[in-house]
Amino acid sequence: MTATDTTVTSTTPRTAGTATAEALRAATAVVGPARARHHVDATGTALPLVRSANVSMARSRDVFGVLRPRTVAEARRVVQVFDRFPGACGLQAISTGHNWGLGSREPAHDDVVTLDLGDLTEIRALDVDRGWAVVEPGVTQGRLAARLAGTSRMLNVTNSASTTSVIGNALERGVGFRAQRTDDVLGLEVLLPDGELVRVGWWPDATRHTPVYPHGLGPGLADLFVQSDLGIVTAAAVRLLPRPQAQRVVRLRFTDAGLVEAMDAVRGWLVAGLVDAVPKVYDAAATNRYGGEAGAGEFVAHLCVDGTDRTIDTLVGLLVDEVRASGAFTEVSAYEEDRDLVDVDVAHNFAGDPSSNDAVFAKTFGTTPAGLDESGHGWLFFLPMVPMTGTDVAAAHRLKERIATETGVRFGSVVHVLSTDYADFVMSVRFTAADRDQVHAALDLAHELFAEAGFRPYRLDVDHAAWVDRLDPDPGARALLARLKTALDPRGTIAPNRYGVPAR
Ligand SMILES: Cc1cc2nc3c(=O)[nH]c(=O)nc-3n(C[C@H](O)[C@H](O)[C@H](O)COP(=O)(O)OP(=O)(O)OC[C@H]3O[C@@H](n4cnc5c(N)ncnc54)[C@H](O)[C@@H]3O)c2cc1C
Known part of the structure; x- marks a missing residue:
């Protein structure tokens, strides 16, 4: 097959299977057979690939092919090919495809061809x-x-x-x-x-x-x-x-009785400019799962302080004074002693170094990140945004506890304080194949309860794409997005994703 085959234009109506097969044939000529995976049967119809595993144990979708271009020019020609076959499956773009906890490489809907851009590495x-x-x-x-x-x-x-x-x-x-x-x-x-x-x-x-x-x-x-x-x-x-000249992490511990006061204190220090970066507050389940140590009902907060070599001790001292004066915390340490895996990992990440994260994966899953989807372990995220007040964060924790009581599924949580006004309330759960249905039912309940409280997710897993219409406060905004999709993509060349509106 030559590159000129890529200019073939669809002129007659086709079934999705044959149009997809023709588009895949033309796109294979662009990227080369070693970089295209698909099955076409004897009648010239494309068939879905064998389903792949994902660590969230989300439903596997029908994917009709995977194309791995090496250059932007190749990716561009693949898009042009699919745009010429309006009956073909749409393209689903991924970068490295490690969207673990939200479906990994799975598309939101069936009937796509995956455009894997992982080899564009410049x-x-x-x-x-x-x-x-x-x-x-x-x-x-x-x-x-x-x-x-x-x-x-x-x-x-x-x-x-x-x-x-x-x-x-x-x-x-x-x-x-x-x-x-x-x-x-x-x-x-x-x-x-x-x-x-x-x-x-x-x-x-x-x-x-x-x-x-x-x-x-x-x-x-x-x-x-x-x-x-x-x-x-x-x-x-x-x-x-x-990069700050000097950086220190201050670790605080507190119990659930002090949650409201502690979160309000953290917010106050952000307002006052006493802490930098994104304060992180782990509950006991998350701390212990990621390789740290926390007792039942205990929370561990990690606060980053940036400074210069001359100012850092003073800045940390000021924060520690504030911590002690607040009376909301059971322990404060500036990370010199008693470092567990979470302490080490958090300090590296605040300094822009993700290299210790793989050790956390080993501790959490007993496997390398590369093998996670096929490891047989289960992992789900639920990611609501909550207002950054002690009262609201405590309300989110109560919802998480209610889910544990009603379903028997205990999510761990890490609060990422993204601003003085909102925080990413990361809920995660590790599970086994035997618990899959129970855990997914708990995730459904989390969606219901948090939406009712006004704590909407800012990211969705593949099985909850339909929630985007329920969560948008203004249907007019969805209609505007639909108009944009129709205007830019009238032939449905790009497959609808978890957040989009299909082209009409
Ligand atoms: C233990 C653990 C810890 C984690 N910690 C974090 C964390 O701290 N923060 C965090 O955010 N996540 C975290 N994750 C979740 C996840 O692993 C990361 O978000 C990861 O970066 C997403 O995968 P990726 O980078 O391969 O992106 P991809 O999976 O390639 O892309 C994600 C999505 O973006 C879209 N997309 C990708 N590429 C393109 C493109 N070129 N054009 C158009 N659309 C595109 C697609 O919708 C795709 O599904 C964690 C997961 C685990 C298991």
Whole structure:
């Protein structure tokens, strides 16, 4: 087959199976047979691939092919091919596909062809002085963080494996130790459904230095492609954070009786500028699961303090004084002594180094991240955003306890304090295949109870994509998104994702 086959245009109505088979045949000519996986039967109909495992034990969808381009040019030609076969399955883009806890590589709906961008691994440009990097979807947080070691900048890293994608996580609105990852997105290079390649937001100018200001002029377009099925991202300009000269982590312990007071105190220290980055508050279940130590009903908070070599002791001292004066905490330590795996891991991540996360995976699952989906372990996330007040965080904890009482399924929780006004209330549960249905029923209940309380998730797992319509406060906003999808993708070249509205 030659490259000219990719220009074949669909002229007659076809069934999805044959149109998909023809599109796959043409796309295989683009990426090469070694980078295309699909089955076409004797009648020329594409068949779903053998179903793959995912650690969430979410329902496996019908995926009709996987295409792994090596370059943006190849990815672009694949999109153009699928745009010419309107009856074919839509494309589902993934970066490294490690969306563990939310469905991993599974698409939200059946009948897709996966466009796996994990082999686009170029760090195209990096400017440590000015604080940005341009990366492709296969660039992992471990690799970019390692490039920055010893420099004046660092990456905002997550607690997930070092092999996870910077772009995939940011597009999912993932959460790092220093900010929500979308806050790091300066600009995006996007393939539109007709194959046009556009850049939105800030992008480096090859001839002169422009301020690294993401908003530009006019409506912001980059956010249109976050949690989005309007385009496929082939590169991103991401923010690199200034590395503080000195950093310390202050660990606090408190009991559930002091939860409201403790969370209000943490908020007050954020307001006062006494703590930096994203304060993290683990309950006992999460602490013990990730390799730390906490007694029943105990919480462990990890607060980051940034400073200079001359100021850091004073700044930590001021915070410790505040902690003691509040009376809400049973223990305070500045991490010099008694370090467990969670302490070590948190300190590394606040400093932009995700390399110890794999040890947490080994402790939590007894396996490497690479083998997680096939390991037989189960793992689910539920990710509501809650108002950042002691009362609201305590209400979220009570809902979590109610789920344990009603279903027998105990989620662990980590509160990521993203701002003085909202916090990411991460609920996770490890389970076995035997408990699968019980745990998924508990997740359904979590959706019901948290939505009723007004604590809506900011990310969805593949089995709860339908919730997006129930959760949007204004149906007009969904209708607007549907109009945008129809305008940009009239032939359904990109498959509907967990957050989108199918093209009509
Ligand atoms: C123990 C543990 C700890 C974790 N800690 C964290 C954490 O601290 N913070 C956190 O956020 N997550 C965490 N996770 C969840 C998850 O592993 C990460 O979010 C991970 O970064 C997502 O996988 P990925 O980077 O491979 O992205 P992908 O799976 O490749 O992408 C995620 C989604 O983004 C979209 N997408 C991806 N690439 C493109 C593209 N090129 N164009 C358009 N759309 C695209 C797709 O909808 C895709 O499903 C954790 C998981 C585990 C098991």
